[in-house]
Amino acid sequence: xxxxxMKKITILFLSASFLLxxxxxxxxxxxxxxxxxxxxxxxxxxxxxxxxAGDAEAALSGAYSDFKNEYFELDYxxxxxxxxxxxxxxxDNPANFQIxxxxxxxxxxxxxxxxxxxxxxxxxxxxxxxxxxxxxxxNLSAQRKKEMIAEASxxxxxxxxxxxxxxxxxxxxxxxxxxxxxxxxxxxxxxxFPPRVPMAEVYKQIILDLETALGGVKVSAIxxxxxxxxxxxxxxxxxxxxxxxxxxxxxxxxxNDVVAGPYSLLPTYDKLWDGSSENSSESIFEVNYAGTSxxxxxxxxxxxxxxxKKFNIPSNDLLKAFTDEGDIIRKNSSVVFLDVTGKWxxxxxxxxxxxxxxxxxNITSPSPQNYIFMRxxxxxxxxxxxxxxxxxxxxAAALVNQIRTRVNLPNTTASNQAAMRLAIEKERRLELAFxxxxxxxxxxxxxVIEVINNAKDQSGQNLGYQLTQNRLLWPIPQAEMDKNxxxxxxxxx
Numbered sequence: 001x002x003x004x005x006m007k008k009i010t011i012l013f014l015s016a017s018f019l020l021x022x023x024x025x026x027x028x029x030x031x032x033x034x035x036x037x038x039x040x041x042x043x044x045x046x047x048x049x050x051x052x053a054g055d056a057e058a059a060l061s062g063a064y065s066d067f068k069n070e071y072f073e074l075d076y077x078x079x080x081x082x083x084x085x086x087x088x089x090x091x092d093n094p095a096n097f098q099i100x101x102x103x104x105x106x107x108x109x110x111x112x113x114x115x116x117x118x119x120x121x122x123x124x125x126x127x128x129x130x131x132x133x134x135x136x137x138x139n140l141s142a143q144r145k146k147e148m149i150a151e152a153s154x155x156x157x158x159x160x161x162x163x164x165x166x167x168x169x170x171x172x173x174x175x176x177x178x179x180x181x182x183x184x185x186x187x188x189x190x191x192x193f194p195p196r197v198p199m200a201e202v203y204k205q206i207i208l209d210l211e212t213a214l215g216g217v218k219v220s221a222i223x224x225x226x227x228x229x230x231x232x233x234x235x236x237x238x239x240x241x242x243x244x245x246x247x248x249x250x251x252x253x254x255x256n257d258v259v260a261g262p263y264s265l266l267p268t269y270d271k272l273w274d275g276s277s278e279n280s281s282e283s284i285f286e287v288n289y290a291g292t293s294x295x296x297x298x299x300x301x302x303x304x305x306x307x308x309k310k311f312n313i314p315s316n317d318l319l320k321a322f323t324d325e326g327d328i329i330r331k332n333s334s335v336v337f338l339d340v341t342g343k344w345x346x347x348x349x350x351x352x353x354x355x356x357x358x359x360x361x362n363i364t365s366p367s368p369q370n371y372i373f374m375r376x377x378x379x380x381x382x383x384x385x386x387x388x389x390x391x392x393x394x395x396a397a398a399l400v401n402q403i404r405t406r407v408n409l410p411n412t413t414a415s416n417q418a419a420m421r422l423a424i425e426k427e428r429r430l431e432l433a434f435x436x437x438x439x440x441x442x443x444x445x446x447x448v449i450e451v452i453n454n455a456k457d458q459s460g461q462n463l464g465y466q467l468t469q470n471r472l473l474w475p476i477p478q479a480e481m482d483k484n485x486x487x488x489x490x491x492x493x
Contacts, residue, residue, distance in 0.1 A: 049131040053140035056132050060148050063124040063155050064225065067287045071117040071162075072371065073299030074311070075110055079166065080436030081312050085455040086429065087357070088348060090313035102452070102471045106478035106493050114166070115477050118159045119173070125156035127176050150216025154227035154235070157209035160202055161239060165440055168473045168490065169196040172205055195486040196476075203243045210236050220262050224279045224286035231285040233257040234374045237382055242444050248389045255383035258284065263376040269407050270333045273359045278370045285374035289367065296366015303434075304336070304356040305363050309344045314355040316348055316458040318433060327430050329407040334358055334433045348458055357434040372435070377403055381428050388420045396420050400427050421445070443472060468492070 050056040066072070081087040082100050089100035095110040104111060129152045132145050163170045171194035180188055210232050217227045224231075233254045240250035264281045271277040279286055289297040302311050314335045322331035336358040341351045349355060362369035380399050388396035393416060400423060401411045414423035428441055442448035452467045470492030481487050 048134050048136065049127070050135045051137070053135065053137045053144075056128070056135050056140055056145075056148060059124065059128045059132075060151060063121060063128060063152060066117070066121040066124065066155075067225070067373075068289070068295070068297075069117055069121075071114055072287065072373075073297060074302050075114050075117075076162075077299075077303070077312055077434065077436045078110070079114070080439045081357075081434055084438035084442060085315055085452055086318045086433055086438045087312040087315055090311045091309050093311075096311060102465060102467045104471070104474060106475040106481065106489065108475075108477075111474050112477040112479055115163075115480060118163050119171075121159045122156055122173060123176060125152040125159070126174060128152040129156070130175055146216045147218070150213045151227045153209040154213040154217065154232055157206045157213065157235060157239075160206050160209075161235065161242075164199055164202045164206070165242065165443070166474050167476065169198050170202060171195065171487075172197045172202055174205070190486075193484045193486055196488060199243070203239065206239055207236070210239070222279060223288055224283045225288045228284075230258050230261045230263060231374060233261075234284050234379055237379065241382060241385065242440070246389070246444075248386045251386040252383065252390065255379050255386060258376070258379045259383065265376055265380075265402070265406060267406070269329055272372065272375070273333055273361060275362055275369065282376045283372050283374075284376065284379070285372075287371045287373065289370055291364070291366055291368025293366060297360075297362075297369050297371065298366065299371070300360040300367045300369050301363045301365060303360055304358070306338065306340060306343060309346075310356060312357055312434065313346070313349070314357060314434075315455070317455045317463075318429070319355065320456070321426065321429060325409065325426070325430060327407060327409060330430050330433070332358075336361070359434050377431055378428075378435075378437070381424060381431065384427075385421075385424050388417055388424065391417070393417055393420050396424065400424060403427060403431055448472065 050059065078089075078096055078099060082089045082096060083102075089096040095108050098104045098108050099110060129149050132140075132148050132152075135145070160170075160172075173191065173194055175191060177188045177191055213227060213232045214229060214236075217229055217232055219229050221228050237251050237254035237258065240247040240254065262281070263284060266272060266277060266280055266282045272280065272282065279288070289295050291297075304310060319331070319335065322328075322334070334357065335355050337353045337355050339352050340354045343351070345351065346354065360369055360371070380403060384396040384399035387393075387399070393414075397412055397414065397420065400414075400420075404411065404427070412420075412423045412427075414420040425441065425445060425447065429438060432438070432441075439448070442451050449467050449469070449472075452465050453462075455463045455465060457463050470490070473490050475493035476487055476489050481489060
């Protein structure tokens with residue numbers, strides 16, 4: 001560890017004092033999450049954090065509840081869709097315009113808040129993982145403790161997977177600060193002010209967490225908002241398909257494990273989005289909303305409605321892809337056109353026929369619409385990709401055709417590996433539009449720069465994006481750089 005100077009000691013104690021003040025006031029204030037997931041807890045001499053089974057269960061519920069925060073209700077879809085060729089930023093938010101135009105800077109407010117949200121949830125998961133085994137309440141069994149650690153490990157892995165895809169190398173924090181004193185400042189300093197670690201180390205921890213989760217989570221759940229073996233296997237498949245080098249044998253294994261589980265495609269595509277089939281046989285991980293003041297999905301109103309210009313406006317390029325494929329069923333489920341005459345103007349669409357994303361379509365306030373983050377069709381197409389990359393083109397075609405048959409499209413004509421890669425890419429685009437996947441799919445396959453820089457507008461003209469390698473990762477938020485001298489900025493920012 002680098003030598004800690006008196007200046008750093010002073011910074012530490014000032015920072016610690018501020019964090020302790022926040023912790024002591026948290027009962028009375030509705031606080032924004034503290035960046036970097038620092039949990040200042042248990043300042044008494046008592047070493048037991050959770051006094052009862054109820055305390056521990058509440059802590060786990062608090063970690064799960066973060067799937068209903070602003071990151072997952074809004075930014076997750078902006079990052080995956082508006083940052084791709086599927087959607088324009090829409091609305092009037094300069095931070096979103098930067099994301100859409102690939103000219104983000106380190107002071108972008110979305111970048112800063114997303115970092116904070118994700119590390120805040122990691123902090124909650126860390127606290128549970130590191131303290132639940134100390135609970136002495138006999139109402140919390142050893143088996144339930146194991147399940148809780150497994151579920152929290154899934155949550156932590158999920159958040160780190162978001163971080164590593166957006167920023168690359170990131171700080172890896174697996175513990176929390178319980179007390180700060182002159183005696184332990186050298187120990188807690190690197191926790192409070194951590195350096196970034198290589199992506200490979202982050203992925204190693206993600207996989208370790210998911211393997212821990214596999215050993216403890218339930219096989220299935222009626223409420224798909226909880227970690228199950230299907231959700232864990234799905235995330236493992238994503239991870240092995242994303243990290244470099246890709247491990248297609250592992251992708252295939254975990255996709256097969258999902259397919260062998262209690263999942264099946266819904267016979268009608270639109271049933272996924274019309275509210276009639278929540279927590280369906282196709283859903284693997286789905287955040288549930290009750291439509292109440294305490295459990296309402298305000299995110300849906302960010303993407304559809306006539307009261308103000310919305311986010312993630314479907315792109316001309318995407319609509320052309322639906323039309324060229326003759327994909328009427330998925331187009332109608334994914335996009336709806338409304339007349340917004342007199343309400344706002346748009347450079348890409350006429351007022352009389354203005355598109356909105358149509359999957360998150362229940363915009364009542366508060367909305368009861370669920371968000372689906374993992375589903376079987378996605379995993380089948382990921383399996384097709386793994387089969388194709390391991391030389392089984394016909395096996396990949398069979399899965400692509402299974403997805404296409406549901407929406408009355410003919411079988412794919414792709415007959416070799418190169419053609420099948422493009423066929424799967426297209427199928428994922430049309431099947432998963434506005435579900436937050438497109439940007440990450442293009443990055444994962446190495447096609448993102450070519451595809452984005454060739455995206456077309458309503459007249460068939462190049463949109464003029466100038467995406468470069470340095471813009472495939474986000475900048476570390478400037479506020480974090482200012483607080484932590486050990487952080488190093490990504491190239492190009």
